Amino acid sequence: MHAQNPVFIPGPTNIPDAIRKACDIATIDHRSPAFARMFRPAIAGVKRVLKMDAGEVFLLPATGTGGWETAITNTLSAGDTVLAARFGMFSHRWIDMCNRHGLKTQVLETPWGQGMPLERIEAALRADTGHAIKAVLATHNETATGVKSDIAGLRRAMDAAGHPALLMVDGVSSIASIPFEFSRWGVDIAVTGSQKGFMLPPGLAILGVSDKALAAMATATLPRTYFDLRDQQKGYAAGGYPYTPPVGLIAGLSKAIEMLEDEGLDNVYARHHRLAEGVRRAVAAWGLKPCAASPDLYSDTVTAILAPEGFDGTAVVTLAAQKYNTAFGVGLGEVAGKLWRFGHLGMLSDVMVLAGLATAEMAMADLGWPIKLGAGVAAAQDYFRGATAAAQQDAA
Numbered sequence: 388m389h390a391q392n393p394v395f396i397p398g399p400t401n402i403p404d405a406i407r408k409a410c411d412i413a414t415i416d417h418r419s420p421a422f423a424r425m426f427r428p429a430i431a432g433v434k435r436v437l438k439m440d441a442g443e444v445f446l447l448p449a450t451g452t453g454g455w456e457t458a459i460t461n462t463l464s465a466g467d468t469v470l471a472a473r474f475g476m477f478s479h480r481w482i483d484m485c486n487r488h489g490l491k492t493q494v495l496e497t498p499w500g501q502g503m504p505l506e507r508i509e510a511a512l513r514a515d516t517g518h519a520i521k522a523v524l525a526t527h528n529e530t531a532t533g534v535k536s537d538i539a540g541l542r543r544a545m546d547a548a549g550h551p552a553l554l555m556v557d558g559v560s561s562i563a564s565i566p567f568e569f570s571r572w573g574v575d576i577a578v579t580g581s582q583k584g585f586m587l588p589p590g591l592a593i594l595g596v597s598d599k600a601l602a603a604m605a606t607a608t609l610p611r612t613y614f615d616l617r618d619q620q621k622g623y624a625a626g627g628y629p630y631t632p633p634v635g636l637i638a639g640l641s642k643a644i645e646m647l648e649d650e651g652l653d654n655v656y657a658r659h660h661r662l663a664e665g666v667r668r669a670v671a672a673w674g675l676k677p678c679a680a681s682p683d684l685y686s687d688t689v690t691a692i693l694a695p696e697g698f699d700g701t702a703v704v705t706l707a708a709q710k711y712n713t714a715f716g717v718g719l720g721e722v723a724g725k726l727w728r729f730g731h732l733g734m735l736s737d738v739m740v741l742a743g744l745a746t747a748e749m750a751m752a753d754l755g756w757p758i759k760l761g762a763g764v765a766a767a768q769d770y771f772r773g774a775t776a777a778a779q780q781d782a783a
């Protein structure tokens with residue numbers, strides 16, 4: 388028998404049955420009114436999830452990486468400068484993409500495990516009196532290290548410096564899982580993918596774009612065709628696409644939004660916080676440490692767990708996959724081997740997290756890690772019993 392275990396990777400995430408069914412539809416003509424009827428509510432729903440009161444949402448056949456490319460190529464020109472902190476594999480990859488597109492990158496090297504250095508960003512913007520910097524790139528949740536950064540604080544820093552750069556936020560592992568406030572935070576472009584907080588299969592890049600960023604499209608000269616948002620805009624105005632859209636995923640997206648809103652976004656955020664806290668209690672009970680340097684940086688969607696001296700984080704992931712048929716995340720780039728990651732976002736419950744913790748304990752014990760079997764599970768159980776009782780009382 389091939390039992391199907393949940394995955395504990397920080398994306399792609401587990402897909403609820405209702406969403407799988409919603410994606411499974413017969414072919415419809417994407418130039419028909421039936422498609423427009425399906426498409427428009429999905430766009431409106433994403434606006435609500437992102438908390439946008441202006442601007443536009445785009446759904447492109449791609450993943451988060453394609454969303455990054457859409458963001459930069461539609462608003463910037465060769466030789467423009469972007470300002471970004473590098474503090475993990477995902478922030479690194481977006482910077483690398485900018486370099487490959489002929490942009491100048493002003494990079495603030497930041498230790499992995501730290502968040503975005505707001506004071507250094509503000510200082511860099513103040514020093515840029517000629518406004519050569521056209522965009523600030525922000526990785527809201529650095530999935531490689533389990534570090535969440537303060538986007539509201541970043542907006543305050545940009546405003547304090549009086550700098551007009553666009554604020555582009557990678558929200559791939561934060562949006563629809565932890566609080567995200569597109570309009571209130573003054574975000575110009577938010578990027579996510581279908582396969583993380585939205586609990587869908589991979590294949591959609593989801594972008595929120597402000598009016599200011601839309602205006603930048605007119606003068607931006609980086610080459611773009613497939614991801615040209617001007618073509619998307621023209622198509623959307625007529626209820627359609629400039630090419631064949633991933634219709635099944637768009638159907639599933641409406642279902643995902645319905646599920647998120649049935650639960651209530653605030654409850655979704657509270658659930659992610661509770662699950663993350665359970666995992667963190669387990670990590671502490673194992674006597675291990677998260678990669679995130681301080682509690683204000685702890686991510687509620689992924690925890691990166693440092694390997695003790697002399698142990699290999701990747702081995703835990705390999706063994707759990709081979710022996711227990713269960714997926715955890717490896718360390719990437721600079722932290723390869725130094726940690727393993729427990730993804731706790733998307734469709735996940737206390738019960739599933741407990742199963743994941745129990746499995747990780749077996750793998751670590753098999754490899755001789757100095758942990759006590761059951762210790763992490765017990766710490767999470769203790770926490771969930773109390774936190775669940777409190778949540779039920781609040782609801783009553």
Ligand SMILES: *Cc1c(COP(=O)(O)O)cnc(C)c1O
Pocket residue numbers: 398450451452453477526528529530557558559560580
């Ligand atoms: C998953 C992820 C991405 C994008 O990856 P894709 O595989 O292209 O979807 C980008 N940024 C962050 C923070 C991520 O977690």
